[in-house]
Amino acid sequence: EAQVTQNPRYLITVTGKKLTVTCSQNMNHEYMSWYRQDPGLGLRQIYYSMNVEVTDKGDVPEGYKVSRKEKRNFPLILESPSPNQTSLYFCASRLMLRGWSYNEQFFGPGTRLTVL
Amino acid sequence: AQTVTQSQPEMSVQEAETVTLSCTYDTSESDYYLFWYKQPPSRQMILVIRQEAYKQQNATENRFSVNFQKAAKSFSLKISDSQLGDAAMYFCAYRSADFGNEKLTFGTGTRLTIIP
Numbered sequence: 001e002a003q004v005t006q007n008p009r010y011l012i013t014v015t016g017k018k019l020t021v022t023c024s025q026n027m028n029h030e031y032m033s034w035y036r037q038d039p040g041l042g043l044r045q046i047y048y049s050m051n052v053e054v055t056d057k058g059d060v061p062e063g064y065k066v067s068r069k070e071k072r073n074f075p076l077i078l079e080s081p082s083p084n085q086t087s088l089y090f091c092a093s094r095l096m097l098r099g100w101s102y103n104e105q106f107f108g109p110g111t112r113l114t115v116l
Numbered sequence: 117a118q119t120v121t122q123s124q125p126e127m128s129v130q131e132a133e134t135v136t137l138s139c140t141y142d143t144s145e146s147d148y149y150l151f152w153y154k155q156p157p158s159r160q161m162i163l164v165i166r167q168e169a170y171k172q173q174n175a176t177e178n179r180f181s182v183n184f185q186k187a188a189k190s191f192s193l194k195i196s197d198s199q200l201g202d203a204a205m206y207f208c209a210y211r212s213a214d215f216g217n218e219k220l221t222f223g224t225g226t227r228l229t230i231i232p
Contacts, residue, residue, distance in 0.1 A: 033218065033219070033220075035220075035222075040125075040224055041224060042120075042122075042222035042224045042225055043207065043209075043220070044222070045220070048218065048219065050216065050218075058219065088159065092161075092220075094218060096215070096216070096218070104151070104163050104166065105218075105220060107160070109158075109159065109160055110160070110161075112159075
């Protein structure tokens, strides 16, 4: 089954304790992205990657890191989490094919992160 | 930068009735895509309908249809014969048609309640 998986689905942690949220897709998609969802703000892009070893900042990258060592994986790293990073996080992926930009992004199930 | 505005934080509709959710956007691009996503309590992001800006014909998917007014930069979602399963948060989103410009820009969402 074609899907985007995220782990963990729920996480409660404390300020300053490094954590990683994993994202994996089995569709051979080039493009992967992280969004955070906050009440009243919708979803905002944190980081994205166009392919292996190619990453770039989105609209709200402060406090986050990413890596893209393999095509299927795109982990989100919080080196020193703070309470303002409490949010719902989504990973998404899409096949990039020139001349065929109509296809949708596939979203993971979301990770609910609470930083105390 | 593109912006997407959903001015109705909450809407409610009687079961079997019709409801329209509003969305406006701002862009200087001439070619782009617009989407409506549904987020039920499970938090999964589900694509409801999409519209290509160069198409004048409004998209339709079963009970869901859009009213796309390019000149007015308006993209409303009409849900006919509302069902209890339609209760969810609905997000309007924009994406450029430029190859490589993959970011989805979301509105702040409209929470739809279905009254039995």
